[in-house]
Amino acid sequence: MLVPLCMTLWFSFQRYNLLNPFISGFAGVDNYTYLLTDPALWTAMGNTLLLVGWVLAITVVGGTLLAVLFQQEFFGRGIARLLVIAPFFVMPTVSALIWKNMMMHPVNGVLAWLFNLFGFQAVDWFSSLPLTSIILIVSWEWLPFALLILLTAIQSLDDDQVEAARMDGAGPIAIFWFITLPHLKRAISVVIMIEMIFLLTIFAEIFVTTSGGPGLASTNLAYLIYIRALLDFDVGGASAGGVIAIVLANIVAIFLIRTVARHLET
């Protein structure tokens, strides 16, 4: 991966537009100043953080609660578990298409039909709530992953410990808070770390559903770079965006992985 990285670094200092071969030469930091003063970059960065933050919150909280539920004994547990983890195996392109066409479509979608059934106005998800829609779809894809990991972790919980706590008069909520949750700390760290790696570069879901719009409402950093590179044919600008993304990713990575990695060590 190092060679392309260096080339990206090199291109980012060049004037390089695929549409006009006569514009060339060394641009210095022009591409960077242009990007950093472009309000689109900050919007995209904000969207990226919102997307990652919300999806992490939904999947970790939801995954933990579901793990507790699906760990209980009940009828048909094996099959119910298989159904719940299925979305993780579906390719992002396909899940985005399903949600776009069959679930969230304002006229023919299942959600629109449900809303009408209960007397609400059908929501045009992708034009009025673009980022929320993306967050919903991505959470749907990653919730099973969190559940899968946390469910395994929860199964190694010591039954005697729970029993002892119950003897001492702890209610289910106290048991969850003081015994189950601390036990899951490492598993939750793993989930956060792996999910973050993939969530920072979410692309297919946005590409298929909203194309980053309306305006820039659902454009994240990955999609902004895509627009610059492939739609504006501005290789220099896109490369500069790529470099900014690497720097950003590394800052987030160092900051978050350090905190998470501490849990992993012990």
Added chain:
Amino acid sequence: MHSSITKKLAITLLAWAIALVVFFPIFWMILTGFKTEGEAVATPPSLFFEPTLSGYHEVMARADYVKFAINSVVVSLGSTLLALLIAVPAAYSMAFLPTPRTRGTLLWMLSTKMLPPVGVLMPVYLLFRDLGLLDSLSGLIVIYMLMNLPIVVWMLYTFFKDVPKDILEAGRMDGAGTLQEVLYLLVPLTLPGIASTGLLSVILSWNEAFWSLNLTTSSAAPLTAFIASFSSPEGLFWAKLSAASTMAIAPILILGWMTQKQMVRGLTFGAVK
């Protein structure tokens, strides 16, 4: 006794309700694949209808599903094997011959995964064009291998780290070289971990869309490209689209279902206890 039965029933209801809601979009897609185009867009949605295979027939007539599927299989298996081949020695040296910088190197490798692939698309595209790798299976295998390598190395590292050094020491006493040590001691000991790493890598490669769409046109195109070819020009033919989607996810979904226990055991083997 009575109350525990009631409780079990309540949990059953709740868990199944959630499971069905989560699975519903996939179920609906499979169902839509068996409808006619008219029924597919009907409001209110029709639950009871005469199943038809016409969607599947039309998809099969228009595109060579088997070819796309074979490409997907070759590329995901090939890239996974290649990644494991490179990652095993790398993780070995990191786990057993650590330097003060090992941790940093690992974190840095992982952080490259956070870079949007589009950031290196231009250089990779130009490199591939000059090397004649565009639209070739080997090119796609290489790029997927690079894409998954950081995760594969990291996972193998966590598994290897848990192997007691004494065992390898004993092997060395008995005259095993490094290669034998890895092949006959380390690999068999961590096989569950290696298997689950491989499975995850296969799934990720199978579902990858960005590189396959940008680096292939026809002869090496995997199933993600197959879906894309149905989604853009005729995104409104839902029955056909659903049939194609079902065919594209079925193999990996079944593989995932069959191996989920194995996969999770490996995923959480090193990190979660």
